[in-house]
Amino acid sequence: MATSDPVYLRVVEDIRRQINDGSLPPGAPIPSRAQLTRKYQVGETAARHALRVLANEGLIVGRVGSGHYVRERPDLIPLHRWRHLEHSSPFAADLQSQGRRVTLDRHSEQSEAGPAIAQRLRLDEAAPVAKTHYIYRDDGKALQLATSYEPLELASDDDRRSLIARMYAHGIKITEIVERVHTRVPQPSESDALDLPAGVHVLHVERTHWAGDRPVETSDIVIPGDRFQVVYSLPV
Template sequence: MSAVEALTPDPRPLHARIAADLRDAIMNGDLAPGAKIPSTAQLKERFDASNATIQKALQVLKAEGLVVGRAGAAVTVREHRQQTVRPAASLAPAPTGSAYPWLAEMAGRSGAAVRTELLSVDEAGVQGDIAAALGQENGTSAVVRRQLITIEGESAELVCSYYPLAIARGTALAELRKIRGGTPTLLTALGFPPRTSVDRVSARIPTQAEHTALRLPGDLPVLRTLRTVYSDHHRPVEVTVMVKAGHLYELQYEFRPE
């Protein structure tokens, strides 16, 4: 018996396994936006499944926003089923009065209506990887800005940004209002220009708050990016936790050889 044959079979219900295979085909581009999903008859033969099981699998994908269709009509891959985000774009300062650079880029690329909602701004204690990234002790305070980004009216990303009190207190960072040009512009004006950033990306099951804010279906994982932005002398000036649905977004990084 080979090592592969010795592996424990996938314990998920058949409809979940079918949805997983179709989801992969959608996300890797085998099924392009606007393409028809194979017919029920084709899927029944391919997966040796009943009509009810196939319909249950398709309903999962509909709930996830990956496909659209109704009874009696072909099920098709949804347009803009997956957004590509270039994290590097978020570091660029924008001219006064302009939109956040990466939001403007996404809107221009897809024609989508992108919005940010500022949920809260306050001082709160930081713990764990956030405290470590800021170079602070657990329980010490930082200014926290929480925002929800929507695309075409749908919740897309939950963003929580943390700033050392020595930098943020008494500035627009600590006020409940949006910052024109984004925080890179303001940090530069305050004398802390963003120089480099380090991203740590992980996939995990969402917390209750994340699940609710992003209106997630089922138990699909989210992408969590912990970004630390450094200014001169490698001083951390901003730590941001960005959480987005893992099945709807991908991150694109570009690297140049030394």
């Protein structure tokens, strides 16, 4: 650390190092502000700022009346993106195949496409689409959020069949599924719904089903970055 860096960074870097090398294992208590000021010879403001930075990085969690602790890190659950495409819910089928009890809350509504979805589905911005919200749960705990958009004339209330099968009933054959994945800071509503600790990012998957050169469905899928790893299989 350069001598011109803020003094709180000395505290942050040392505690971060201890967490990363296992000196402070998951669940271990973090020194209080008073203890940090004595150990690192910094002021209380610097100690408080250091704890805030570590919490925002998702390394520690605060407990009211108890202090701060190293955050537990659960084993990452693999999500196999190429499996169970024939299922009405590939995500649920994948997790159920791993022994998890997955339930689904679903709500559909009609809306206008709007600029972003119109571009993805190659529609007019005022074109009607079926917008469906999904919350996937495991024993009541939210695991994934998703919002799907389909041109209204292709939409169906039949949630027993896969999207591929539903489109085939319209004479449309899905030829390709394209996913664009990036990480981002969760929106407050997403943090609340997924019960995310501070500092945890989400994986945002923008998925589109194509029939030749025509996009017939697009989705925004939000996955907690601290619980899942996304697995792809690329044929060679």
